[in-house]
Amino acid sequence: MPLESTLFVKNRKKLIKLLQPNSIALIHSNDEMPRNGDQYFPFRQNSDLFYLTGIDQEKTILTLCPNHPDKSLREILFIIESNEKIATWEGHKYTIEEAQKASGIETVKFISSFDSVFRELALKADNIYINLSENPKFKPEVKSADERFITTLENEFPAHDFLRLAPLLKILRLIKEPEEIKLMQNACDITEKAFHRIMHFVKPGVTEYQVEAELTHEFLWNKANGHAYPPIVASGKNACVLHYTENNSKCKDGDLLLMDFGAEYANYAADCSRTIPVNGKFTPRQKDCYEAVLRVMKKAIGWLTPGTTINRVNERVENLLQEEHIRLGLYSKKDVENQDPKNPLVKKYYPHGTCHFIGLDVHDVGERTVTLEEGMILTCEPGIYIPEENIGVRIEDDIIVAHKPVNLMGNIPKEVDEIEKIMANK
Numbered sequence: 001m002p003l004e005s006t007l008f009v010k011n012r013k014k015l016i017k018l019l020q021p022n023s024i025a026l027i028h029s030n031d032e033m034p035r036n037g038d039q040y041f042p043f044r045q046n047s048d049l050f051y052l053t054g055i056d057q058e059k060t061i062l063t064l065c066p067n068h069p070d071k072s073l074r075e076i077l078f079i080i081e082s083n084e085k086i087a088t089w090e091g092h093k094y095t096i097e098e099a100q101k102a103s104g105i106e107t108v109k110f111i112s113s114f115d116s117v118f119r120e121l122a123l124k125a126d127n128i129y130i131n132l133s134e135n136p137k138f139k140p141e142v143k144s145a146d147e148r149f150i151t152t153l154e155n156e157f158p159a160h161d162f163l164r165l166a167p168l169l170k171i172l173r174l175i176k177e178p179e180e181i182k183l184m185q186n187a188c189d190i191t192e193k194a195f196h197r198i199m200h201f202v203k204p205g206v207t208e209y210q211v212e213a214e215l216t217h218e219f220l221w222n223k224a225n226g227h228a229y230p231p232i233v234a235s236g237k238n239a240c241v242l243h244y245t246e247n248n249s250k251c252k253d254g255d256l257l258l259m260d261f262g263a264e265y266a267n268y269a270a271d272c273s274r275t276i277p278v279n280g281k282f283t284p285r286q287k288d289c290y291e292a293v294l295r296v297m298k299k300a301i302g303w304l305t306p307g308t309t310i311n312r313v314n315e316r317v318e319n320l321l322q323e324e325h326i327r328l329g330l331y332s333k334k335d336v337e338n339q340d341p342k343n344p345l346v347k348k349y350y351p352h353g354t355c356h357f358i359g360l361d362v363h364d365v366g367e368r369t370v371t372l373e374e375g376m377i378l379t380c381e382p383g384i385y386i387p388e389e390n391i392g393v394r395i396e397d398d399i400i401v402a403h404k405p406v407n408l409m410g411n412i413p414k415e416v417d418e419i420e421k422i423m424a425n426k
């Protein structure tokens with residue numbers, strides 16, 4: 001599926017409309033993160049830079065200077081200049097022409113000219129927009145290239161006004177363009193194939209890491225970049241550890257297997273969870289718990305409509321799950337009446353939220369208080385976790401917000417009889 005530059009041209013246009021007059025905005029690519037010796041971790045582009053340029057390469061900078069008198073300097077892409085040594089050791093890098101075609105940006109320069117060009121641009125602007133990570137729950141110790149560049153800005157341009165780019169990009173990235181939805185649908189379709197492979201593979205005695213290997217195989221086979229996040233393959237009570245990624249236990253006869261997995265395609269994520277019986281048949285109790293989650297999920301998907309918020313959906317899901325918990329005998333109505341309101345019983349068996357935004361990042365930009373609008377994409381992932389019974393169930397699909405929400409994973413089996421039938425036909 002070749003990526004057209006039209007998406008990135010459109011994204012830049014939308015951002016430019018949100019900038020104050022006489023501004024320059026700049027975004028750096030992600031760094032190559034050193035591993036050990038002479039190795040780097042695999043490179044993953046900065047999601048914002050990819051969103052604005054489609055360029056998937058390190059040592060890249062975008063500048064936007066929409067009021068610059070020289071039209072050719074209003075959008076500039078800086079890329080690394082390749083040479084024979086780089087070509088021999090690392091392979092092909094974008095040529096100027098290739099970068100122009102991929103991004104739709106006319107003016108592409110080599111990064112060696114960045115300092116002098118940037119100085120010229122900045123001196124024609126009053127404001128400098130910098131892109132800093134603003135996730136309230138995530139503050140990495142390692143500074144990004146944009147964060148490091150602040151020192152230069154403060155030293156060289158102390159009289160400029162520094163403005164925040166992240167809130168503007170958040171507004172834009174929340175609503176997905178049709179091209180983005182297509183890429184995400186493809187990530188979901190690859191994820192679906194992997195689930196079918198797993199249903200045919202799993203039986204008592206296989207190990208969680210072998211299941212992970214099967215997922216990886218199917219993802220790469222279908223041209224995904226790989227996993228959108230480290231997959232959770234959790235059998236038995238491992239499923240009650242929410243971020244279990246060790247994936248090193250044997251799947252036992254009679255246990256459930258919870259898998260939280262998703263392909264990344266063209267840098268767009270899928271995020272899916274499915275829970276299946278290791279031996280292909282749910283026990284009556286497992287089925288009861290599973291169908292409780294499924295009932296809640298189906299209702300919750302219907303609530304992902306314009307006007308609500310993730311917080312509101314969470315509240316409604318917790319109310320439903322509380323009823324299901326009582327029905328499953330996990331606690332009584334009376335226990336609820338007497339519970340500590342700060343520590344409600346429902347959270348004991350359902351300690352996480354129902355939704356998060358998804359897109360270029362699996363936990364994409366956007367908080368739980370954002371009012372949902374058509375074209376946003378969210379996960380819907382209720383669960384029930386009962387460690388004392390070795391039962392952990394989570395079912396998760398990716399949903400487009402609409403008056404009639406659209407399920408990008410609607411074809412990935414999740415009914416009990418569907419799963420049992422497929423697993424019986426090995």
Ligand code: GLY
Pocket residue numbers: 229260261271356362381396
């Ligand atoms: N895969 C991580 C999550 O479901 O949020």
Ligand code: MN
Pocket residue numbers: 271356379381396
């Ligand atoms: Mn999720």
Ligand code: MN
Pocket residue numbers: 260261271272273396
């Ligand atoms: Mn997930």
